[in-house]
Amino acid sequence: MLLFAGGDGTARDICDTLAASATLSTEMAVLGIPSGVKMHSAVFALTPRRAGEIAARFLLGKSTEVTDSEVMDIDEDAFRSGRVSASLFGYLRTPQDSVGLQATKSGTPIEDAETPAEIARRIIARMEENTLYIIGPGTTTSAIPEALNIPNSLLGVDVISNKRLVSADATENDLLRLTDGKPTKIIVSVIGGQGYIFGRGNQQISPSVIRRAGKDNIIVAATRRKLLELHGRPLLVDTGDPDLDTELSGYTKVVTGYRESQVHRVSS
The missing domain is CATH 3.40.50 (Rossmann fold)
Incomplete structure (x- = not known):
């Protein structure tokens, strides 16, 4: 498991790096400890404590299912136009936990x-x-x-x-x-x-x-x-x-x- 602390920018960097390796991108589980300013992605735990709990369960083999979670970041073009909108940049495989992981941010329709x-x-x-x-x-x-x-x-x-x-x-x-x-x-x-x-x-x-x-x-x-x-x-x-x-x-x-x-x- 790759456990990282940061925000959407860090998640994007990890997504790009793992994408360069076919093996790592399919086998490496990733989990974000929420500690950035922008955190629109679904790869982050709800809190740092939840991140530790999810990682412990996964590493102890108590929960081994993974799922593809969205990596999002601010759409710079939309922001320059005065709108806050998050765009999809890729996916990272995270432990499957519908309670401890945050959902992807959605915008205002x-x-x-x-x-x-x-x-x-x-x-x-x-x-x-x-x-x-x-x-x-x-x-x-x-x-x-x-x-x-x-x-x-x-x-x-x-x-x-x-x-x-x-x-x-x-x-x-x-x-x-x-x-x-x-x-x-x-x-x-x-x-x-x-x-x-x-x-x-x-x-x-x-x-x-x-x-x-x-x-x-x-x-x-x-x-x-x-x-x-x-x-x-x-x-x-x-x-x-x-x-x-x-x-x-x-x-x-x-x-x-x-x-x-x-x-x-x-x-x-």
Whole structure:
């Protein structure tokens, strides 16, 4: 087994290398420890702990089945056009584990294009004065700055206050500095097909930042279709802090439209 730590770029490099060897590409099992920024591929375990558990079962011969899992990465042409879209680059053979491995990220379908605007209207209508709003990456959340006619980072984390941009593409240090002593809310979207709300693509919103805002000040936004694509699976958190992951687990309200919301389970 080849066990690696990284993100989609590392998975692509491994895919290219193994493809050059007919023997390795068909016989080598590969498993990703999630530790990158972009992790759209289906070759990663849900958490580093899950990766260890899956690898142990496989190496001890308790689970030897393998399956072809998609290696995905950001479509650069789509990104330059202002859209986040993942493209298929190949397959790696991973241990078969429908519970411990994450699903491939799915994008926002064309028929959902109107919904993010409705979600943005709802959130903007309820924004409080003199409060910092940390806006996580994604097409759903990017509709908020778009509705306010201010720039957004799309793949980065932005900060808004009084409906004006305070910080673009903010780092963890930026967020800690800006939120010091100030009321703060965090707005995150759901990664389609996977269900992550923390720990995938928004690591700038660290455990320290989340604790500073508080669980009750987290706003989760998603289209109804994204929730349906989970087929009953919970939303996921992988902040890197097991205690915080446990604290965030349970049930949360998800904004799905201007006058619509759903209650969804959250798990680590």
